[in-house]
Amino acid sequence: MAGDFLVNIENLCFDYGDKPVLRGVDMRIPKGRVVAIMGGSGCGKTTLLRLIGGQLRPTSGRVRVAGEEVSAMRLAELYALRKRMGMLFQFGALFTDLSVFDNVAFPLREHTDLPEALIRDLVMMKLQAVGLRGARDLMPSALSGGMARRVALARAVALDPALIMYDEPFTGLDPISLGVIGQLIRRLNDALGATSIMVTHDVQESLLMVDYIYFISAGQVVAEGTPAEIRASRDPFVDQFVNAKADGPVSYHFPALQVAADFGMAEAGVPA
Numbered sequence: 167m168a169g170d171f172l173v174n175i176e177n178l179c180f181d182y183g184d185k186p187v188l189r190g191v192d193m194r195i196p197k198g199r200v201v202a203i204m205g206g207s208g209c210g211k212t213t214l215l216r217l218i219g220g221q222l223r224p225t226s227g228r229v230r231v232a233g234e235e236v237s238a239m240r241l242a243e244l245y246a247l248r249k250r251m252g253m254l255f256q257f258g259a260l261f262t263d264l265s266v267f268d269n270v271a272f273p274l275r276e277h278t279d280l281p282e283a284l285i286r287d288l289v290m291m292k293l294q295a296v297g298l299r300g301a302r303d304l305m306p307s308a309l310s311g312g313m314a315r316r317v318a319l320a321r322a323v324a325l326d327p328a329l330i331m332y333d334e335p336f337t338g339l340d341p342i343s344l345g346v347i348g349q350l351i352r353r354l355n356d357a358l359g360a361t362s363i364m365v366t367h368d369v370q371e372s373l374l375m376v377d378y379i380y381f382i383s384a385g386q387v388v389a390e391g392t393p394a395e396i397r398a399s400r401d402p403f404v405d406q407f408v409n410a411k412a413d414g415p416v417s418y419h420f421p422a423l424q425v426a427a428d429f430g431m432a433e434a435g436v437p438a
Contacts, residue, residue: 178227205382252322267302292320312343
């Protein structure tokens, strides 16, 4: 039933100018689940997050969040919806001139009228949840990559959002930090009763902690399934992506003229 899904994407198409990016995408994101969106660079994964958040409008099709069509919302309605969303940006995107504490406090101060004493308690709770209560006075420049990502995660869940979106949360992390972030995403989602959408390239970590996976190629959903179904899949694209194979449906070479033509050898009678 539609009420069981927080996000419904129906026949979604999106173009950047005359360049098609997404073509007829259908997705349903159940409440309370962690769902991964995977695919090669430039296939439209981050664009999907922007469409869900209302930063972009579809060329055609629909994006519904909590039963409301995002592109039909007025500005005030869209802002109200975004208060129910959390976003962890690629590389964290912390405010470099604010301390760890003030980074996490920012959405609370911006979107609520809570007294400062209560904000302090909430920030300390979020930092405790990501294991960084003792780092509250540090500046972002003093943090490791993994620590910065954990602070960004604390900020993303500061308002206890219904929907949390992650744009490449594992990029640039060492194996230990990567595992910690993966476990935190799962634990916080379950503790908050939230729904999470994670754009990622990290297949192995995702298979350990997500509930469902969508694969996108050339702007379309080409495969989907649970981690067990993905592991057992014989789909050529899934096999190539999951096992990091150079040969498969995704070509190594960008479309180009034949070598002889591009190097001016065709005129000299060199075979193409």
